[in-house]
Amino acid sequence: MTHLKGEDRAAYVQKMFGRIAHRYDLLNRLMTVGQDVRWRKELIRHMDLSSGSVVLDLGAGTGDIALEISRRYPEAMVVASDFTPEMVMVGRQRPGGDRVSWVIADAMHLPFASQCADAVVSGFLLRNVPDVSHTLEEQHRTLRPGGRVGSLDTTPPRQNWLRPLLEFHLHTVIPFLGKLVAGEAEAYTYLPDSTEKFLTAERLAASFEQAGFQAVGFVRRMLGTIGIHWGQKQV
DSSP states (O other): OOTOOHHHHHHHHHHHHHHHHHGHHHHHHHHHTTTHHHHHHHHHHHOOOTTTOOEEEETTTTTHHHHHHHHOOSEEEEEEEEEEEHHHHHHSSSSTTGGSSEEOTTSSSOOSOOOOOEEEEEEOOGGSSSSSSHHHHHHHHEEEEEEEEEEEEEOOOOSTTHHHHHHHHHIHHHHHHHHHSSSSSEEEEHHHHHHHSOOOHHHHHHHHHHHTTEEEEEEEEETEEEOOOOOOOEE
């Protein structure tokens, strides 16, 4: 649950994602009405990749971002890292999975050398880690000078006339879909709860800057409940 801290929270999240790995992609499409595909492509555009880029996709899940990068940039070296073995197993079996290197690793304690990557990306990772600041510092460590960082994640609904509608979607529609499609309501109750307790888009941008990133920016999507953030390590 969202009140758990540190290792207890990490263990809870790991087991939860392991249970839903087989339906994770389908539920993402249903919950976002297919918009998550567009958001991932938009995130990738902000990374300014080239054919020879080395890219780390952290909290990669079943590899949506990693596989899209590999498809667009066949000569790039793409590493998909996730700490849930079941997610990695599903990702490896997806079309194009053999073109990506898969690693089971914790995003807070990366097994990668310093300054090894041209870009570090993540989709729906930061909301789930026990320590956002440390996770961003790890990403900064692994980037080469001038390398780019990017994140796609949910953000708390803002106070406006749309908030009741967004809360209905978060607290009623999403858990219903989770139970219907994956037989797992708990994981999709965790999602809205953790979203509402997560950093606002502005505060997350500030966390990027505090971790050492420059030229930090973000855009909101899906009526303000999705944030796409990016930044760059100093040259």
